[in-house]
Amino acid sequence: MADELVALAHLLDRQAIRDLVTRYACAIDRRDFDTVAACFTPDATTDYTFFAGPIRDVLEKIRAGVSGFAMTMHVLGNHLADVRGDEATSETYAVCYHRRQGATGGADLAVAMRYLDELIRTADGWRIRKRHATVEWQQSAPRG
Amino acid sequence: MAAERATRLTTTSLLDRLEIRDLLYRYARGVDRRDVDMVGACFTPDCRYDGALASGTVADMLTALPAAMARYERTMHFMGEPAVDLDGDTAHSETPTVAYHLVPEGGGMRVVHVVYRDSLRRTHAGWRIVERNVRRAVD
Numbered sequence: 155m156a157d158e159l160v161a162l163a164h165l166l167d168r169q170a171i172r173d174l175v176t177r178y179a180c181a182i183d184r185r186d187f188d189t190v191a192a193c194f195t196p197d198a199t200t201d202y203t204f205f206a207g208p209i210r211d212v213l214e215k216i217r218a219g220v221s222g223f224a225m226t227m228h229v230l231g232n233h234l235a236d237v238r239g240d241e242a243t244s245e246t247y248a249v250c251y252h253r254r255q256g257a258t259g260g261a262d263l264a265v266a267m268r269y270l271d272e273l274i275r276t277a278d279g280w281r282i283r284k285r286h287a288t289v290e291w292q293q294s295a296p297r298g
Numbered sequence: 299m300a301a302e303r304a305t306r307l308t309t310t311s312l313l314d315r316l317e318i319r320d321l322l323y324r325y326a327r328g329v330d331r332r333d334v335d336m337v338g339a340c341f342t343p344d345c346r347y348d349g350a351l352a353s354g355t356v357a358d359m360l361t362a363l364p365a366a367m368a369r370y371e372r373t374m375h376f377m378g379e380p381a382v383d384l385d386g387d388t389a390h391s392e393t394p395t396v397a398y399h400l401v402p403e404g405g406g407m408r409v410v411h412v413v414y415r416d417s418l419r420r421t422h423a424g425w426r427i428v429e430r431n432v433r434r435a436v437d
Contacts, residue, residue, distance in 0.1 A: 158309050158310075161309050161310070161313050162309050164313070165309065165312050165313060165316065168316060231376040231377050231378060232323040232326050232327070232375070232376065232377045233323065234320055234323050234324065234327065245327065247326075247374065247376050247377070249376060266374055266376070266398065290372060290374045290398075290400075291372070291374065291398060291400050291407065293407060
């Protein structure tokens with residue numbers, strides 16, 4: 155029984171972390187920046203390759219960057235997480251499509267990233283306290 | 299998938315499914331990080347392998363892998379959710395994957411769609427792939 159409870163707790167942590175990373179992606183696409191901010195600890199640090207710094211500064215840059223596109227879609231794939239007590243690390247593959255403004259705005263921009271996150275369990279649940287988003291490749295994608 | 303079977307979602311089966319999914323994603327991590335040991339650790343030593351890299355055993359695939367990886371600046375094996383069919387200490391899975399291969403010196407991108415069809419077995423060290431079949435999908 156004790157083993158089963160340990161297993162259940164592990165499953166719940168893994169699911170909560172996956173949900174957190176997924177919630178971030180959905181919130182960016184919905185431009186719900188309050189939800190985006192709530193995915194991080196207030197003192198989180200980030201390196202998004204294009205810009206880096208404390209999350210409060212980077213959030214403004216993300217907001218400005220995303221607002222330059224008509225819409226975005228963050229598609230998440232491979233997700234691995236390593237939970238150690240109240241801390242965890244995770245890696246998530248993402249292909250992020252950016253639709254340019256205007257009816258003839260040109261091809262979509264696809265940017266593939268790996269989110270390398272350090273997470274911490276807080277009173278309000280798991281939060282990202284450090285994020286390194288590496289750019290794996292980017293290219294124009296045919297507009298659907 | 300060999301047979302449609304409704305897997306009962308018990309704690310144990312959820313853990314098995316998570317461990318199998320992690321295993322499949324670890325394979326991609328190993329290939330994309332060019333860590334042949336990490337890739338090799340996903341398989342039993344006698345795993346049968348049939349795909350573009352080799353037709354034989356996983357040892358043949360692992361021998362061919364470094365040269366195959368060296369042709370590209372980097373790769374990204376972007377996987378969807380694996381369909382896992384559990385049966386006690388064995389399992390089958392199918393994993394749809396878009397493999398992006400970045401060609402060096404501005405050579406563009408080679409995109410290959412494949413499905414990994416795997417047979418897996420629970421070993422003393424955790425789940426391992428015992429047979430892998432890689433097939434090109436839409437393209």
